[in-house]
Amino acid sequence: MGKTQATPGQIWEMIKALGDRLPKELGQVGYHQDPRWYNERVAELVRLSRNSPEAQQIERILSSGALTVESLSNPYANEKVKPTRSYPNPWPVLTPEQWAEGYQKAYPDLDASCILELESGLVIPSWCDQRVYWRPRLDRFGQVIGVKDPYGKGYGPCLEWLLNRLAEIYGEGFCDYRKGALTEKHVRLESTTRQYLEWIDSQTKGDYVPEIGSLGGCYAGYSVRNCREDTAKVNKDRWAWPAFIGGSILLVDHVRLGRNGLLNIDFPGDEYDPDGRSQFGGYCLRFRFHDRLKFSCRWIGYPDEYWGSAVGFRRLRN
Numbered sequence: 001m002g003k004t005q006a007t008p009g010q011i012w013e014m015i016k017a018l019g020d021r022l023p024k025e026l027g028q029v030g031y032h033q034d035p036r037w038y039n040e041r042v043a044e045l046v047r048l049s050r051n052s053p054e055a056q057q058i059e060r061i062l063s064s065g066a067l068t069v070e071s072l073s074n075p076y077a078n079e080k081v082k083p084t085r086s087y088p089n090p091w092p093v094l095t096p097e098q099w100a101e102g103y104q105k106a107y108p109d110l111d112a113s114c115i116l117e118l119e120s121g122l123v124i125p126s127w128c129d130q131r132v133y134w135r136p137r138l139d140r141f142g143q144v145i146g147v148k149d150p151y152g153k154g155y156g157p158c159l160e161w162l163l164n165r166l167a168e169i170y171g172e173g174f175c176d177y178r179k180g181a182l183t184e185k186h187v188r189l190e191s192t193t194r195q196y197l198e199w200i201d202s203q204t205k206g207d208y209v210p211e212i213g214s215l216g217g218c219y220a221g222y223s224v225r226n227c228r229e230d231t232a233k234v235n236k237d238r239w240a241w242p243a244f245i246g247g248s249i250l251l252v253d254h255v256r257l258g259r260n261g262l263l264n265i266d267f268p269g270d271e272y273d274p275d276g277r278s279q280f281g282g283y284c285l286r287f288r289f290h291d292r293l294k295f296s297c298r299w300i301g302y303p304d305e306y307w308g309s310a311v312g313f314r315r316l317r318n
Helices: 008-025 035-045 053-062 096-106 113-117 138-145 155-173 191-202 224-234 243-252
Strands: 132-136 174-176 187-189 208-215 238-240 264-272 283-289 293-299 308-313
Touching: 096 113, 096 132, 096 243, 113 208, 132 138, 132 243, 138 155, 138 191, 155 174, 155 187, 155 243, 155 293, 187 191, 191 238, 191 264, 208 243, 224 238, 224 264, 224 308, 238 264, 243 264, 243 283, 243 293, 243 308
Parallel strands: 174 293, 264 308
Antiparallel strands: 132 208, 187 264, 208 308, 238 308, 264 283, 283 293
16 A cells, blocks of 8 residues: 555554544645544445545555554554643753853763864754753763663663762752662663663764753653654654653753743653562653752653653664
């Protein structure tokens, strides 16, 4: 079927998704806008002649790229609500000099000079926050603080060290609800996030990595698992950020906090188990700001109008 090779069984699975989503996502001139029309046409596709007008219309839809078998494989696609919160405004963009100065104070044993050497001409996708963030390479961070395997068993201790640094900077304005509960039994990097993080760190020469992404705006209103599935299977130019990136950004970009409760960021790149039984998958870590900066966890299975997941732009492999 054009660019999307859908079997009759897969087409039947598309019936409800087509009826629910196409009028919202496509809406091109000439496309029928009644969801029931799509439900009926897709159900008939298994017995329509390939040359019939109806079959050709549906083939156009499936081969347009806006709807694929992969996009319909996200079982959590409907876990989304209309967001009611927005970013702080104004929200100044930090200069490379400000990033370098902030990190040099936070981590004097890491070299922030690479931040000042970033090449111009970065292409920032429209769904991003139109800015460049910086964070330490996780492998270099682990070396400096003496943690082995920072992408695996040592990830929790790296995150704990970072949170202690946040506590030093923010003082009583920071509350860590996960204190003492970031062992390898409590937290780990989600598998696709770990794979990408290891690769991009290995491709970076300096101690810091430029990241282009969204701190919640792009996936505001999504459930965390909806975001995870979307970045893994649908929008493959994106990857789920872990709390290590968010905490690193908040070391320097204090303006992001505001003072009006607008900081509510989930980090779908982490899997968390509050009980420490290594039963991962049900929770993620998050930062939020209500009178002070708080670090805690949240369940991944429901959308919330106040929350958004942090994701980054996935760079291509050569």
